[in-house]
Amino acid sequence: MMVIKRREEDTSFWPARSRLLMGLVLMLPVLAGCKARNTYHKPPPPEVDVARPLKQDVTTYLYATGQMTATRSVNLVARVQGFLQAIDYRDGAFVHKGDLLFLIEPAPYAAQAQQSRANLASALARAAFGVKQFDRYQALARFDSGSVQQAQQTRADRDSADASVLQAQAALQQADITYGYTHVTAPFDGFVSAHLVSVGQLVGSGQATELAQISALDPIWVNFNVSEQDGARLLARPGEKWKLQVEGPDESDYPHDGRVDYIAPTVDPATGTLALRGVLDNGDLTLRPGNFVRIRVMTGIRHNALLVPAECIGNDQGGRTVFVLTAENKVALRPVALGPLVGRLQAIEHGVAAEDRVIVNGVESIRTGEVAVPHEVQVTQ
Numbered sequence: 001m002m003v004i005k006r007r008e009e010d011t012s013f014w015p016a017r018s019r020l021l022m023g024l025v026l027m028l029p030v031l032a033g034c035k036a037r038n039t040y041h042k043p044p045p046p047e048v049d050v051a052r053p054l055k056q057d058v059t060t061y062l063y064a065t066g067q068m069t070a071t072r073s074v075n076l077v078a079r080v081q082g083f084l085q086a087i088d089y090r091d092g093a094f095v096h097k098g099d100l101l102f103l104i105e106p107a108p109y110a111a112q113a114q115q116s117r118a119n120l121a122s123a124l125a126r127a128a129f130g131v132k133q134f135d136r137y138q139a140l141a142r143f144d145s146g147s148v149q150q151a152q153q154t155r156a157d158r159d160s161a162d163a164s165v166l167q168a169q170a171a172l173q174q175a176d177i178t179y180g181y182t183h184v185t186a187p188f189d190g191f192v193s194a195h196l197v198s199v200g201q202l203v204g205s206g207q208a209t210e211l212a213q214i215s216a217l218d219p220i221w222v223n224f225n226v227s228e229q230d231g232a233r234l235l236a237r238p239g240e241k242w243k244l245q246v247e248g249p250d251e252s253d254y255p256h257d258g259r260v261d262y263i264a265p266t267v268d269p270a271t272g273t274l275a276l277r278g279v280l281d282n283g284d285l286t287l288r289p290g291n292f293v294r295i296r297v298m299t300g301i302r303h304n305a306l307l308v309p310a311e312c313i314g315n316d317q318g319g320r321t322v323f324v325l326t327a328e329n330k331v332a333l334r335p336v337a338l339g340p341l342v343g344r345l346q347a348i349e350h351g352v353a354a355e356d357r358v359i360v361n362g363v364e365s366i367r368t369g370e371v372a373v374p375h376e377v378q379v380t381q
Helices: 013-035 107-140 145-180 226-237
Strands: 048-053 054-078 081-087 100-104 183-185 189-194 209-227 243-247 258-263 274-278 292-309 314-315 319-326 332-335 335-344 343-348 356-360 371-377
Touching: 048 319, 054 100, 054 189, 054 226, 054 274, 054 335, 100 209, 107 145, 107 343, 209 226, 209 292, 226 258, 226 274, 243 274, 274 292, 292 314, 292 335, 319 335
Parallel strands: 048 371
Antiparallel strands: 048 356, 054 209, 054 292, 081 100, 100 183, 189 209, 209 274, 243 258, 243 292, 258 274, 292 343, 314 319, 319 332, 319 356, 335 343
């Protein structure tokens, strides 16, 4: 008997075909993308604001740092020995010349002055008697030769009495001066420091005792130094009344006006600098001795100076720079030398011409040599 086997259908074929079809479907976008061509789109050139420098006359300055000092400042000292009896001012107060500040035990010195007056009175009496005696014996000597010697003696007595008067006058003058030292007064108008001694304290014993300091603050001095080169510019114009301005640590725009009143005759060889001093009115007492301040000395007027906004000034290893646009609108970097600052504008000594287009805005997006799209703006104060 013949046996026939039925081949069983392979059921694994359909799942495999499904997976193949799904893979082809997923790859279609990739294959389609491969047919597309990659292209590079160049970014547009950067846009910048450009301006031509502003022409304007500007004042040129010499800049320095200095320190304020009082025009007059002295230590008040005890010039006689004694116990301090009174302090007749308030610490830090403004006083006028001649005001009493300290009183040092005046009674002993008043007694000495009184004794000197008595001695002078006695000397004057003896001198008057000597004159009368001399006149009397001079008359007798005309008639009696024996009285000649007596007349000569009375002349000597008279001259000695006159000398005693001079000596007594000098002693009284010295006693009055010494008594005056017991009253310590202000030598000039100024501000007095806190007292350094107390009432009842013995002062002037063995050496002068410092009592306080007094300083005149109006007007006030400022001391500063300039380089040898800057000093030569000032010395080249002797007799010039150099104006200066000062600003303190918390000030701006140099609010204090003054003038240079002293230029040292020689340069300090150790530092290569020239010492200067300025004097300023200080009625509001804003400036105080010891303050460190910024100074500028007016040295002249620069006509038709070129100014650009200060914020467009840059720095590199070679110094200060600005960006300009060439005739082809290409960015170029220019080294510049700076002049004075005029408000928010910076004067340029050299490196930029009047017709140059200076990039004043947009420098953060440019590179040297690339083309930029300019927008003209005006430089204003």
